Amino acid sequence: MQKTKRYMIRALPGLLAIAAITGCLQPGDPDLPDIPELTVVEFAEPVRQQILAARAQLLEAPRDARRNLRLGKILHAYKLQSPAIRCYQRARVLQPGDYETAYLLGIAQAQTGDDAGATANLRAVIRLQPDYAPARLRLGEVLFKTGELAQAQTLFEDLLAQEPDSAWAHHRLAQVLAALDDAEGAIGNNRRAVELYRDFGPAHYALALAFRNRGDSELAQAHMERYRLQPKQTPPHVDPLLESLDALDISATAHVRRAKRLQARGQPREALLALEQAIKVEPQSIEAHSQLIRLYHRLNDADGVERHYRAVTAIEPNAVMANLEYGTLLAEQGRFADAAAAFEKVLAANPDHSAAHTLLGQAAEELQQQAGAERHYRTALENDPNNRRAGLLLGRLLMLTDRRTEATTHLDRVAQRSDSDQTLYLQRIAQVYREAGEHERAMTLLEQARTQAAAQGQERLLREITQTMTHWRETQ
C-alpha cells in the first residue's frame, strides 16, 4: 500500500505533464503519425522550456514540416529517439524531398535498431543529396551490420570515389573485406586508414589481428603497440547535420562535454564559459563545479577554486574530484595539513581510492610523516597495482631510506608499462636514481626516455630530456 502510494506521488507530476500536453492535441490526421506525447518533467527547467516551446509551436501549425523537424531534432538531441522518430516521420511525410529529415530519421532508426527503416531513409538521402557523404558511410554501416556485405562494400567504395582520403571509409571497407575473407584487401585499406589518420586506434587493432592471422608477429606487435598508445582515438566525423543536433542540446551535461572538448583543444577560457553555462542550467551539477575547480586550478585562480569548492561541498561534502583538486591546490600552496584533510574526505566516501591514498602519501611526506606516507603508497598500490605515481613515489621513498632492492622492484615496474606516459615516468625514475647516486643507471634510463620521446614525436619532452642529459654530463 505504502509503495503504491509512493509511486503515485512520484508519478504524479509526470502524469500531470502528460495530461497537460496531450490535452492540446488536435484530432489525428490519417496521413501522419500522431505528435508524440512527452514526459518532460524530469528535465532541467531550461531544457523543459526548450522542448515545450518547440512542441507548442508545432501544435500551432502541426503540418509545418520545419516545426516537426525542429521538435524531432530537439528530442533527438536529448536521446529521446522514439518520439523524435515520430516527429521526423511527420516531417518526412510533409516534405518528402528534404534530405535533412530523411538523414536524421535514418540515424535515429539505426540507433533504435530499426535497420530496415534506417536503410530506406539513408538510401533516400543518397538519392536526394548525393553529395552528402556521411549518408553513404552510415548506410554502409547499417548494411554491414545487417549482413549485406556486397552492398556495404559498394557503398564504401563509392564513398572512397567521392572522398578518397576518408580514413573512416577505408576502415569500414576493410571491415567488410575482412568479413568477405579478403584479408589482404582489409589490410590494405586499414593501412591507408592509419596513413590518413596516424592514431586511428581501431584500425591499428584490426591490423594487429590481421598480421597475427598472417603469422607476421612483428607487424602485429607494432600495430598493437600503436593501438595501446591511443586505443580510443578515431578520426573526427565531419557530419554537419549531426553536429546541428549537438548544438541544440543545452543541458548541463552537454555544456560540460563541450568544456572538456574545448580544454582538450587548448581553449581554457572558452571552456570556463561553457562550464559556467552548465551551472546556470543546473546549479547543483557536481560534475560542472568539479570541472570548474580543476580548470580554475589550472588557470591559477585560487578564488575561483575556493568559490566552486564551497559550492560543491555544500552539495556533496565528500565529492571526489573536487576534494582531490582542491587538496592538490592546497598542497601547492604549502598547506599540507589542509590538503591532507581534503584527501581524507575522499577516503571517507571511498576508503580504497588509490589516487587519494597517493596524494595523502605525498602530503604526509611533506609533513615529515614517512611511515604514514609509505603506508598510503602501499595501500594505493594494493588497490591499483598500475598506479604508477604511487609506484614511483614508493620507490623513491624506499630509495631514500636505503631499501634499494624493493625500491628497484617498484621503479622497474613503473618503467615497464608502455603507453604515452612512459617517457615521462622514465625521466622521473632516472631522477630518482640520480638522487640516489646511481648516475650510470640514471643516464641509461634517460637515454631510454629520449629514444622513446623521439619515436613518439614528443618534441617538447625530447628537448627537455636532451638538456637534462647535457646538464648531468656536465655536473657528474
Place this chain on the structure above:
Amino acid sequence: MKAILIRRGWALSAVVIVLLAGCEGDKATQSVPAPQPGEPFVEVAAASGLVFTHFNGASGAYYQPEVFGPGVALLDYDRDGDLDVYLPQAGMPDPGQSPAQALFPLPAGQPTGDRLFRNELQADGMLRFTDVTDLAGLGHAGYAQGVATGDYDNDGYTDFYVTAFGTNVLYHNQGDGRFIDVTSAAGVDDPRWSTSAAFLDYDRDGDLDLFVANYVHFTVAGNKQCAGGDGTLDYCGPQSYRPVRDRLFRNDGDGRFTDVSDAAGLGVAFGPGLGVTCADYNGDGWQDIYVANDGDDNQLWINQGNGRFENTALMAGVAINAYGKAEASMGVTAGDFDGDGDEDLFMTHLDRETNTLYVNDGTGNFLDATDAHKLGRISLQYTGFGAEWLDFDNDSDLDLFVANGAVRIEESLRGQPFPYQERNQLIRNDGRDGFSDMTEQSGPALALVEVSRGAAFGDLDNDGDIDIVVANNNGPARLLRNTIDGDNHWLTVRLQGTRSNRAGLGARVALLRAGKPPLWRRTHTDGSYLSASDDRVHFGLGAGTDVQAIGVVWPQGTREIWHDIGIDSFITLQEGSGKDWDGNP
C-alpha cells in the same frame, strides 16, 4: 575396463529411497503447467516448491549493487543424485537503512537471507523442493551476489563460495547436510564488491583454487547520482567508479588458501569484472582464466605453468570486439560450439551492443565471428547477463540460453516501478546457417518479461536433458523444466577425480562416435553470470546410438578412455579406472 554405469532407473530409485527415508518439507500445492507441443520448456518454480523472490533493497537512492544480482547455484549438496538449488539473497545496500524503507518489500512469509532448496525428486520425475536453509545451517544475511561451487577439500561433498557486496563467505559442506562458514580460517574473504567466482585447479596439484572477479569501488557514502538524457535518476554505469582488482586464492591443501594475485601476475590488468570462465583455451594442458569486464578490456589470463599468468587478451582478439571497442561484458560461457575441439567464448552485453562470439583457432587466438554466425542483430535490443552453451534439444550441438534484463531504464517501460524488464532468449545452433532466435516459438516459459540476471544449467529431474534456473532481480526465481520430447538420445557423465580434484573440474571429455568428429565438453560449474551449474557433463546425441567410447583429459594431464558406453544413461568415470588414451577410439 567398464565405466561405472548408473542407469536412469537406478538413479531415480536412489532418489525414491531418500524420499522414503522421511524427508520433511512443504508439499507443492500448485499444479504443474502442461507443456504444449513444440515448447521446449515449462516454468515450474512455484509448482515445484522453489519459491524465492529476490529482494534488491532499492530505496530510491539508485545504489549500483541493487541491479546486479542475483546468481544461482545447482549442486547436489547431499549426494542423493539430484541437483539442489542455492539462491543468494541481497539486503539493504546501506546498512543504516531498514528493510521497511525498501521500495519493493520481501514477499510476506519469505525469510531473509540466502536460501537452500533440497530437491526431492519424485519417482515419477516430478520436481519438488523443500527449503532446508535452517537445517543446513545456512542463511547468509549480507548483500549476496553470486555463488561458485566446488569440492575444495576433495571430501566428496560440494562446497560453495558466496560473493557479495561486502564480505564473501566460503561454506564447507560437512557431509551431514550441514555447512559451516570457514571464510576466516580459509583466508578467502574479500571485502570488496565481488561478483562471479570460479573454482579451478590452476597449479595442477589436485585441489581446487579460487578465482574471484571484483567489480568497482562503490560505497554507499560515495554513491553518485546518475541520470538519463531527460534528467531522470537511473543507475550509474561502471565508468562512474574505479574498478577493483580481481583475486586468485591458491588452495594450500590444508583448508587454507593464500592470496597469490600479485605473485601470479594478475595485478597488472583488471577492470570491472562481472563474468569468469576457466578453461584450457590454448590447449597446453593448463587451466586459463577469462574475465569479462563491464565496459573495459576483458582479460585472458594464460597460465604459464609456473604459477604465473599472462594476459594475452588483446593479441588473442578477445579483449575488445572486432570493431576495436571494449564492450559491457556481463556473463560469459566457454564451449566447443563448432565441434573443432577447442573452447569458444560467448559473452553477453548491454543493449545497443551485440552479444559477442569469439571463435578459438585452437591455439588461444580468437576471431570475433558474431555477425558471421548471426548472433549480432538478435541481441541488439537486450542487455544480456547469464548465458550458457547447452544442447537443450539433445541434437548434439551446443545452443545458447541468454538471461536478459536492463540496467538502464527501458524507454518503453518508463513510468513503471522497476522499468528494467526484458525477455530471455533461447538461441538454436543451426550449424552452417549460424544461430537463430527461437524465443518466439518457445511458449510461455520464454515469454516471461523480467529482470533476469543469473542462470544455472543442469538436469534437475534427471531425465537426460538440461533444465534452467533463472535468478531474477527483484522478482521470483524461475525453473524452466526441459520438456523436449523426441527421439534424440543423450548421455550424462559424472567424473570422479582421484589424483585430480574430486569432481574433475576442468577436465575435457570427448564422446567418440564412428565416422563423426568427437564431441568435446568440459567439466565445469563456472561461467554464465554469478552462477554455478551442474558439474556433470551432458551430451545430446541426436538420433545416433553409435557411441564408441568416452575419452577424458584430466586436469592433471593424464588421458583415459572407456569403452562399452551405454546411451540414455548416467555414468560415473573414476580417474584411474580407464585405459590410457592416445587420442584414438
